[in-house]
Amino acid sequence: MLDLHCHILPGVDDGAHDLRDSLAMARAAVGEGCRAVFATSHLWEGLFATSPELLREEFPGVVEAIAREEIPLQVFPGAENYYAGGDPERFAERAVPLGEVARYVLVDFSLGDPPGDIPEMIEAFTRSGRVPVIAHPERNRRLQADPTPIARWIEAGAVIQVNASSLVGLLGDSAKTCAEYLLGTGAAHLLGSDAHDLNRRPFCLGRARERAAELVGEEESWRMTREKPWKIARGETIETTAPSLEPRSGARRLFRRILDRDP
Ligand SMILES: [Fe+2]
Numbered sequence: 001m002l003d004l005h006c007h008i009l010p011g012v013d014d015g016a017h018d019l020r021d022s023l024a025m026a027r028a029a030v031g032e033g034c035r036a037v038f039a040t041s042h043l044w045e046g047l048f049a050t051s052p053e054l055l056r057e058e059f060p061g062v063v064e065a066i067a068r069e070e071i072p073l074q075v076f077p078g079a080e081n082y083y084a085g086g087d088p089e090r091f092a093e094r095a096v097p098l099g100e101v102a103r104y105v106l107v108d109f110s111l112g113d114p115p116g117d118i119p120e121m122i123e124a125f126t127r128s129g130r131v132p133v134i135a136h137p138e139r140n141r142r143l144q145a146d147p148t149p150i151a152r153w154i155e156a157g158a159v160i161q162v163n164a165s166s167l168v169g170l171l172g173d174s175a176k177t178c179a180e181y182l183l184g185t186g187a188a189h190l191l192g193s194d195a196h197d198l199n200r201r202p203f204c205l206g207r208a209r210e211r212a213a214e215l216v217g218e219e220e221s222w223r224m225t226r227e228k229p230w231k232i233a234r235g236e237t238i239e240t241t242a243p244s245l246e247p248r249s250g251a252r253r254l255f256r257r258i259l260d261r262d263p
Contacts, residue, residue: 002229003029003037003205004098005080005106005135005161005192009058012050013042015196022062026071028198032206036074036233038098040106044082052096055079076233080106080135085115092124098133101235106161108135113142114149119156126157133232136163136194138178139171146247147178150187155242159228161190164208165201183215185243190232191224 007015008025016022029037039062041055042048059077066073079096098104105125109115125132137143137150137160150160162182166175182188191212193203205225213221228238 001034001225003034003193004229005040006037006195009039009041013048019065026066026073028203030073032203038076038078040078040080043079080108083107083109083121085117088121088124099233103235104131104133104232106135107132111140122156122158132158133161134158135161138162138166139175144174144178148245151242151245154240159189159238161192162188163194164191164205167208167211168204187243190228
């Protein structure tokens with residue numbers, strides 16, 4: 001598998017504290033069945049003192065240490081770019097992409113109210129041939145109640161990444177229910193760990209892939225964790241279709257129907 005979302009760079013955000021943590025996380029990623037990860041530290045002005053320059057400086061150190069320890073894990077550069085709203089053009093200009101091919105960009109936003117101009121932000125990327133990957137919308141309280149905007153974002157050209165930890169229940173019932181709904185309706189395209197450490201926010205991608213297989217089938221579960229993340233690394237197109245989503249009560253009914261179909 002290729003994990004497109006984790007906080008493995010040491011000492012830059014709330015992920016790995018030091019190189020020892022980074023190496024322990026690298027071993028854990030391999031243990032979960034990952035051959036590669038994108039290092040996606042937070043770029044979140046005001047909360048973390050990270051910058052594109054700092055991430056570029058820190059990146060080679062972790063790659064060298066992993067090679068020195070002979071851990072069979074490839075690490076690609078990246079970032080989790082926080083969008084606060086208000087200036088989509090400037091945001092798209094400055095955002096740090098996933099990997100060297102730089103076609104995909106991992107984006108997150110507030111867990112409370114999503115910015116109102118997310119469609120404009122998506123357009124700012126698609127105009128220049130890039131694709132925003134929306135990180136963990138299932139964690140957002142508004143979207144848990146009404147996930148319908150996600151369908152519009154997919155239509156506008158975004159792809160959707162759900163957290164492995166949400167799907168296995170480590171981030172609470174609401175995130176889990178919403179994650180299951182997004183997978184069940186085809187609104188989730190990718191699973192990423194969003195691992196920050198070994199305990200509180202671990203990789204758990206293997207376990208989540210198995211849970212995903214129960215919801216979307218074995219083949220699609222591998223596409224979400226292997227085939228599509230590698231497409232991101234190579235800059236290839238991920239095909240999407242905007243699903244039909246319903247607000248929470250309707251969402252529950254629809255999800256119930258999906259579950260009822262399962263043996
Ligand atoms: Fe993250």
